[in-house]
Amino acid sequence: MLRRRPPLLIRPELDDDPLHQTLLDLRPTQQLHGLGAGRTSPAWEPVAELLRATGRDWDRRAHRVAVLARGLPAVVGERWTADRPDDGDALVLRAFVESARAPAEGHSAVRRAEQTCLRAAVACPEDPTPWLALLSLMHSCAVPVRDAVPVWTQAVNRAPWHRTAYHLMLRYLSPRGHGAVPDMMDFAWQAAFQAPHGSPVALLPVAARVELVAHRQGQTHLAALGASGHWNEPRAGQEIDTALSRWFHTAAAPHAEAVIDLNVLAFALTRAHRPADAALAFQRVGRHMTRHPWDLLPEPERAFRYWRDQLTGHRRT
Structure with a gap:
């Protein structure tokens, strides 16, 4: 008898269950008096508790704040900063919210977002996260790379080898951002070669090659036809080997966005025709698919399921 396979989990919070539960708890409901009506504690208290529990895990803090900024009802953050105007966590969340929406609202909004980022940095002097919000704002506003580097440096000085910081700078340097392929x-x-053993930064060249393929596919049809050839280059094999030996096969604990990195690695391994290694990556991924980089293929979810099931032996039974 055929059994329905469990659905894929495609969500911004990835495998962070406390973050997922916080978002569920604060999802807007049909309440006559707005979010939080009838509550004995402020609507923002679960968010504050989650960020307090995150502590100085800067990697997970950056992930949680970024997802909360996109997924929370706007009223939660607004009420938090209104109730606690000097709260560092509230300011960091507000910095991410404003940095995301300000570029579409004009110059005055961008200036306010910049000031909010700097206020958050003063309130949380050891935290790299406000500097990441400012870096994202600068990227959205097409600020030249040379002016963005000092902001990136502020982040990595506070948290050396911070995964999100390196990926934000990679995005900045991408030809789809404000840089060039070389x-x-x-x-x-x-x-990747300077990062300590076990750091997910070892995967950065593979992520860069995915970005290169995305750039090529966004160009002419002829360039897109040759995109798959990028994975057959000797250097691509070296990049994958580096990711495997210096991160994937180490005893490093899973980081906050490991699901994203595992999807990138699994994608690269399928493109490079390395099924044994890809099977191991898919085993760790499980049901947690990310839209990118599978959106570089036709029918991304179908492609993900096909490769995962083929390589790990999953079948309908």
């Missing part, structure tokens, strides 16, 4: 690839290679 700069992007050189940055990724240097970072």
